[in-house]
Amino acid sequence: MESDFPRIEYKHMGSTGEKVSALGLGTYGISDYKRGEEAFVYAIDRGINLIDTAEIYNTEDFVGGIIKRVGREKLFITTKVWPKNLASRESTIKAARGSLSRLGIKTVDLILIHWPHETMSIGDQIKNIESVQREGLTRYIGVSNFSVQQMEEARNSTNSSEIVCNQVKYNFAERAIERDVIPYCNRNGMTVVAYTPIDKGKASRNRGIKEVSRKLGKTPTQIALNFLMSRQGVIPIPKTENLEHMKEIVGSIGWKLSKEELSLID
Numbered sequence: 001m002e003s004d005f006p007r008i009e010y011k012h013m014g015s016t017g018e019k020v021s022a023l024g025l026g027t028y029g030i031s032d033y034k035r036g037e038e039a040f041v042y043a044i045d046r047g048i049n050l051i052d053t054a055e056i057y058n059t060e061d062f063v064g065g066i067i068k069r070v071g072r073e074k075l076f077i078t079t080k081v082w083p084k085n086l087a088s089r090e091s092t093i094k095a096a097r098g099s100l101s102r103l104g105i106k107t108v109d110l111i112l113i114h115w116p117h118e119t120m121s122i123g124d125q126i127k128n129i130e131s132v133q134r135e136g137l138t139r140y141i142g143v144s145n146f147s148v149q150q151m152e153e154a155r156n157s158t159n160s161s162e163i164v165c166n167q168v169k170y171n172f173a174e175r176a177i178e179r180d181v182i183p184y185c186n187r188n189g190m191t192v193v194a195y196t197p198i199d200k201g202k203a204s205r206n207r208g209i210k211e212v213s214r215k216l217g218k219t220p221t222q223i224a225l226n227f228l229m230s231r232q233g234v235i236p237i238p239k240t241e242n243l244e245h246m247k248e249i250v251g252s253i254g255w256k257l258s259k260e261e262l263s264l265i266d
């Protein structure tokens with residue numbers, strides 16, 4: 001491990017008592033597995049342990065390769081069930097088993113409802129995802145792309161499980177969730193997992209970010225990610241399959257933006 005490597009920070013995953021790295025790794029769109037694996041192993045060797053995939057991404061087998069290479073115990077694996085597969089208890093369990101088979105493991109750490117199903121009640125969706133947990137196929141359950149009202153319904157309809165997170169789009173350019181979703185999650189001990197956290201690499205186009213970046217000698221991507229990590233209960237999950245980009249991403253951890261710099265970005 002490099003001596004100049006920043007100290008990794010960890011955050012709670014919901015109210016489980018479990019800690020995961022304050023930044024996780026997205027996998028949507030990874031196409032060059034060999035290149036991607038080198039980048040991921042670089043980050044994992046430096047303490048990143050949270051990996052995000054979904055049955056719809058076609059990257060569960062990529063994550064499976066990483067698990068084999070670094071060891072299951074080093075990772076906290078999240079996957080997601082696509083809404084149409086939530087239709088019944090059987091189809092939800094079948095989808096989860098499919099994910100586990102592609103990942104090459106017996107249990108994931110966290111499984112999410114990828115998007116709320118358009119016609120089923122939230123209660124029925126939660127009942128079906130809970131059955132995956134009862135079967136021992138996941139340790140925790142969560143949701144993605146849920147509004148405050150949908151989260152409230154979800155929390156009210158669980159049997160005994162905790163909804164540990166809501167995975168939602170959140171970056172410097174899209175901050176609407178600061179008004180409702182983040183405060184709700186903070187109040188109720190849920191983690192906000194921020195997807196598309198670097199707005200697909202567009203941080204350098206933002207004036208406030210560019211200004212802080214020049215001042216601190218950090219890159220715009222690093223400022224954008226550090227900005228999200230500075231928020232209570234928020235964990236960004238950027239995607240890269242490029243080692244140089246991964247080095248830059250890992251360099252966003254281990255330092256803090258001042259109040260003044262945060263308000264400049266605001």
Ligand SMILES: NC(=O)c1ccc[n+]([C@@H]2O[C@H](COP(=O)([O-])OP(=O)(O)OC[C@H]3O[C@@H](n4cnc5c(N)ncnc54)[C@H](OP(=O)(O)O)[C@@H]3O)[C@@H](O)[C@H]2O)c1
Binds near residue numbers: 197200238242
């Ligand atoms: N729950 C949901 O509905 C949902 C929806 C969307 C995404 N997600 C999850 O969130 C993850 C991240 O979101 P995202 O993939 O939409 O967007 P993102 O992480 O904001 O951006 C990814 C893009 O930025 C590029 N990039 C990465 N690091 C960079 C750097 N240092 N400089 C310049 N460009 C860089 C990547 O290309 P390179 O690979 O070439 O670096 C890729 O094209 C996904 O992979 C997925 O796991 C979840």
